[in-house]
Amino acid sequence: MEARESGGRGQDRGRKKQYKKKFLFRKKKFCKFCDEKIKFIDYKDLRLLQAFTPERAKIFPRRISGTCSKHQRKLMQAIKRARILALLPFTSD
Amino acid sequence: MLQYETVFIADSAYTDEEIDELIKGYEQVVASAKGKMIKIEKWGKRRLAYAIRRSEEGVYVLMTIECPPSLVKELDRRYRMNDRILRHLVVRVENEAQLGPSPMMKPRPEREDLLAEPALAP
Numbered sequence: 284m285e286a287r288e289s290g291g292r293g294q295d296r297g298r299k300k301q302y303k304k305k306f307l308f309r310k311k312k313f314c315k316f317c318d319e320k321i322k323f324i325d326y327k328d329l330r331l332l333q334a335f336t337p338e339r340a341k342i343f344p345r346r347i348s349g350t351c352s353k354h355q356r357k358l359m360q361a362i363k364r365a366r367i368l369a370l371l372p373f374t375s376d
Numbered sequence: 377m378l379q380y381e382t383v384f385i386a387d388s389a390y391t392d393e394e395i396d397e398l399i400k401g402y403e404q405v406v407a408s409a410k411g412k413m414i415k416i417e418k419w420g421k422r423r424l425a426y427a428i429r430r431s432e433e434g435v436y437v438l439m440t441i442e443c444p445p446s447l448v449k450e451l452d453r454r455y456r457m458n459d460r461i462l463r464h465l466v467v468r469v470e471n472e473a474q475l476g477p478s479p480m481m482k483p484r485p486e487r488e489d490l491l492a493e494p495a496l497a498p
Contacts, residue, residue, distance in 0.1 A: 323471035327438075328479040367465055368383055369424035369434070 312349025316358075324357045326364035332371060336362060340375040379414070379442050379469035382451065385434035387460040388421055395435055398458075402439065405454065411443025419480050428462045440475060 316324070324331070335343045335350075335358055342362055345355045365371040386395060395418065403413055419436035428434070441447075448466050455464040469475065 323473055325471075325473065325479060330479070364465060364467065366425070368385065368436075368463060369426055369428060372425040 314349060314351040314354055316354035317351055321354070324354070324361040326361040326368070327370070328361075329365065329370055332358075332362050332365055336371060338375070340372045377411070377442050378445055379440065379475075380448060380466055381438065381440050381469050381474055382464065382466040383436060383438045384455055384464040385424070385428070385436055385462040387462060388431060388433035388435055390435050390460065395437065399437060399439070402451070402454070405450065406441050406443055406447065409443050409447040409450070411441055411447055413439065413441055414475060415440040417478060417481060424462075431462060434462050436480075438478060438480070440469065 315321075326332070335348065337343060342359060343350075345352065348355075350358060362371060366373050386398065390398070399416060399418075406413055415438075417438040419438065421433055421435050424432055424434055451466060452464070455461050
């Protein structure tokens with residue numbers, strides 16, 4: 284009886300550890316612009332901007348893309364300029 | 377003297393000569409304000425991402441200029457006066473990269489692939 288109990292507890296502990304490990308080894312997000320040392324984001328660089336305006340042409344949020352606030356601000360400015368010039372859509376259905 | 381970058385979208389009905397004339401006109405305006413043209417890029421006819429005044433296409437022209445700040449207002453006014461200009465934008469040059477050829481002038485590798493493929497297919 285006693286042995287069984289302790290065994291059960293041991294299993295539980297093991298599972299907890301596994302879960303923690305999984306969480307720890309999730310790929311860490313990073314800012315693409317910091318990584319490539321990009322200082323200036325051009326509103327004319329459509330290919331770059333399109334990568335950050337997927338599907339519905341909305342600006343890819345920071346919490347998902349991992350872009351740092353500094354670069355997200357610059358990216359936003361560039362995307363908005365491109366939209367004014369009809370290089371990028373405001374929306375797409 | 378500050379550096380500015382300006383892009384305007386002209387009506388797609390403009391012919392190449394008319395575009396050249398238009399650019400010449402702006403060159404004169406810049407020269408009269410003792411400014412200097414740094415670069416002119418004609419991107420040609422492009423499809424607009426959304427319709428502007430029922431136009432689906434427009435002719436894009438980029439000009440990089442060095443001029444006193446007062447010219448920006450004048451340029452803006454002139455753009456507005458011409459009702460065949462669909463859209464315009466004047467911004468400060470923030471980075472030296474903007475003085476060189478813009479990404480628009482680089483041939484897009486994807487498009488080259490598209491052009492190359494049909495030739496290979498048959």
